[in-house]
Amino acid sequence: MKFKLSLSSVCAAAVVAGVALAAPAAHAGVQAKTKYPIVLVHGFIGFDNILGAVNYFYDVPGTLRNEGATVYVASVNPSQTTEFRGEELIQQMKQWAAKDGVTKFNLIGHSHGGPTVRYAAGTVPTMVASVSTVAGTHFGSKVADVIGANTTPGGGFDQAATAGLKLISWLTGNKTTSNTDLLTALGALSSEGAAKFNAKFPAGAPTTTCGVGPDKATIAGNSIRFYSFSGTSVKTNGWDVSDAILAETAKYFGSEPNDGLVGRCASHWGKVIKDNYTWNHLDEINQVLGTIGSSSPDPVAFYVQHANRLKWAFL
Structure with a gap:
């Protein structure tokens, strides 16, 4: 059935997405020198890095650091509840805070990482300065609706996909x-x-x-900024193996604008900066191998630009 091909193919694409190493920084700058450190949080089928070398946010952490940012990359379970992933994130935030004397963080989550960072903000608001989500699954995904409804618990597809996800988790060293x-x-x-x-x-x-939504929200007396972004393109580069896969999952959305896995409206949360970048779901993290559309904006530059926005927001 088509939905089975789609999810297994997406799992494969996620692994392929991590085969390149981040390029070394070319120069030192200050564009991304934020008051509070940045935390990057991956989504479903995602990873912080593979075998300590391959980044999910391809070429993003190194570039941000080269532009003055302090960056942490979270390691959360690739396939669990938002609350489970959120608790993992919080424990890492507490460890970083204790080790480096950090008081607050700017959280940036992609896909399922969007609700994950919102959980952290809602649970430990004193530790969060801002929440930014890129194609966040705030109102769910029609792909998850269809596949979940058509997957038999304990069946062959369920077991095979779970095994693949466990392999990804193991390769990242997730506990x-x-x-x-x-x-x-x-x-x-x-x-x-x-x-x-x-x-x-x-x-x-x-x-x-x-x-x-509001650009600022107060949680337990703490003011936190909320931003969201997303793409609405699917086939952006003929050389990108993931485009054909996302073209299949995009069919579940019908005429609704989407990035192949998340609908445009579902990504809205807080201040919507832009919801129609010419990116698909993997372009948003500069994958696979940075092969985005030739006329699309550079995702890495986007993260630097947003870090600069956060820099000025907390002066």
Whole structure:
């Protein structure tokens, strides 16, 4: 069935996405020298790095550091609930804070990393200066809805996909590999799962359907900035192996603008800076191998630009 091909292919693409090493910095700058460190948080089927060398956010951490930023890259389970991943993130934030004397963080999450960073903000708001989400699955994904509804628990596809996800987790050195589970993650990424999560963590929510939310929200007396971004293109580069895969998953959205895995409106949270970049879901993290569309904006430059936005926001 088509949905089976789509998810297994996406799993494969996620692994392929990590085969290149981040390029060394060319010069030192200050564009991304933020007051508070930046934390990058990956999404579903994602990783911090593979075998300590291959970055999920391809060429992003090194470039940000080269432009003056202090950057941490979180390692959370690639296939679990938002709350589970969020607790992992919080523990790492506490460790970084204790080790380096950090008081607050600028959290940036891609895909399922979007709700994950919102969980952290809602749980330890004193540690969060800002929440930025790139194609965040705030209102779920139609791909998760369809695949979850058509996957038999304990069936061949479920077991094979979960095994693949556990391999990704193991390669990253994540300490919760045994907890990796396909259907658990799909439940969190579904429209229903997202709605339940949003009821518990509403800060920054859009005030109208497909609208925008506040650029600042107060949680337990702490003011936190919220930003969101997303793409609405699917086939952007004929040399990119992931484009054909995302073209298949994009069909689940019908006529709704999407990036292949997340709908445009579903990505809205807080201040929507831009929701129609000519990127697909992997272009947003400069994958696969940086092969984005020739006329598309540079994703790495985008992260530097946003870091500069955060720099000026907290002067």
